[in-house]
Amino acid sequence: MDLSTTIYDSTQHDNFYPAASADHGLSVSELTAFINDLMATLVLEELGSIYFNHLQVLLPIEGLSLSDFDARWVYGRASLTSVPLELPVNNVASLDEQAHNAYYYLTQTLTMSQRTILVQLHDMFTKQLGHALAYRQLHKMATKDMLTGLGNRSAFDEALTRQLGWAQRHHEPFALLVIDLDNFKTVNDTWGHREGDNVLVTIASQLKGLLRDEDEAFRFGGDELCCLLDCQSQQQLACAAARIQHNLKQSDYLNKRHITCSLGGTIYRANDDAGSLFDRADKALYKVKNSGKCGYHAA
Template sequence: MDFSTSVYDSTQHNSFYPAESTANALTSSELAGFVSQLLTTLELQELGGVYFQQINMLLPVIGFSLSDFDSRWVYGNAKVSSTLIDLPLKGASTINGEQAHVYYYISSPLSLSQREALFQLHDLFGKQVKHALSFMRVQQMATRDTLTGLGNRAGFEQSMTRQLGWAQRHDEPFALLVIDLDNFKYVNDNFGHGEGDKVLVHVASHFSKVLRDEDEAFRYGGDEFCCLLDCQTQLQLACAAQRIQSSINSSSYLAGLAVSTSLGGAIYRDGDTISSIFDRADNALYRVKNSGKNSYQAA
């Protein structure tokens, strides 16, 4: 995505728009169809795709971005447009608590009526975004592990479904790491489950330190974790695995309990399902467990 194009704040650059309208305002049937399409989903990523399809048919918008929520959520062609229009989403914030914006890439200057239509459609989209964000918060409560703060198994399956859909539509691979704690049973048996819980929380904190914003970590169950990573090659995946393992091995607390990690990885392949990519990574993990632990292998 290229944000080096000219940026126009539409509330400040009125002179950019042609003085006279060269296109008709939206009809009531067009607006009704637009709203009807927006109401088909509360998934924010999918909502962005539906919105772009609609606005692309109604206005000369050839690219659209919700990168304030996720850097991958870019629709259409956001590279060749000569002008970027940046509009705030009222009442919507980024994960950092800052004002969220929508970025529109247009292929030609907008007429006055087109400008008004863009504002109108943007406002309608913003209302549905608020519903989508509320839905997302409810989902996060149901898909979050209460002990570690990471996603739980349901959250993993939900994120994996999204990743698979994105990979299939855009031909962009991703990676899965399956991680098991070595000697965790020893901790529970000898120091109690309270100490075991501390170990899980401590390990989760290391994921938060070493993973990038576009990566996700989950407590899959017990002492098993999963990471969905923005990696396209085996080398990138190996580097990510090494970062995680080095961070955990550097912990004097975990070393004192003889806790280390075994990791298995897999890169998305065309035609993969949740089960197929997970099974490859899990099989690689068990090869590590059977060959001495505290190492990494890829499928």
């Protein structure tokens, strides 16, 4: 890997490099600590943070950006320095098949030994980054409903646990909406399960178009769907439910199959756990189902 054109300009610095005695590489203990910490996780956000923390101790680096992969993966003061050092991230599988770089923001020019250290650490980090990205892709496949493209039951459980943790730490409520399709069994019995699959795909597509970036939809099982919504009041939740119902009623295809939906919702309350939150929304749903379907109730 040649960094000379990016880091050094020998015509500007007659005595650029310090004396060899002032320069040193990584000690065995430093390298061992780095490898052990790096190998301890395949969670991408944690991996970037661990890597940056080691860089700050070992090198004059104030920021690291992995924004070629995700705009959120920026560490330190990466946005405050105008000219970063770019190093290619090779041998990392990417869905868009584009070249990716890691961007390092320096507080001073690197010495030759520091340059060697950075290349060494960068190479080890990018190998683990490749493993983490592959793990994330496998995890997505394992938590996605292959028919609709929505998250499956496992994905819902994970997302709900994550939302509960956030709500408990920051005292910010969220909403759970449970959706059950009316007359879905009739579609399967009359037109077959392939047509039932088409109904589910259509519903999923409608939900994806309706929900905001901060909301998530899941196929909980069969013809039951769940949404985790950034709603903090009953009024906001009622508006979201009405929007979903209105949108589905506008579908000529669903109308021909006599498909409507019943919805039950609830807002997070202090001391809620996954069971209490879901049970409350589910009971609200069955009040709708028992009172004629095609409606919404909040608990």
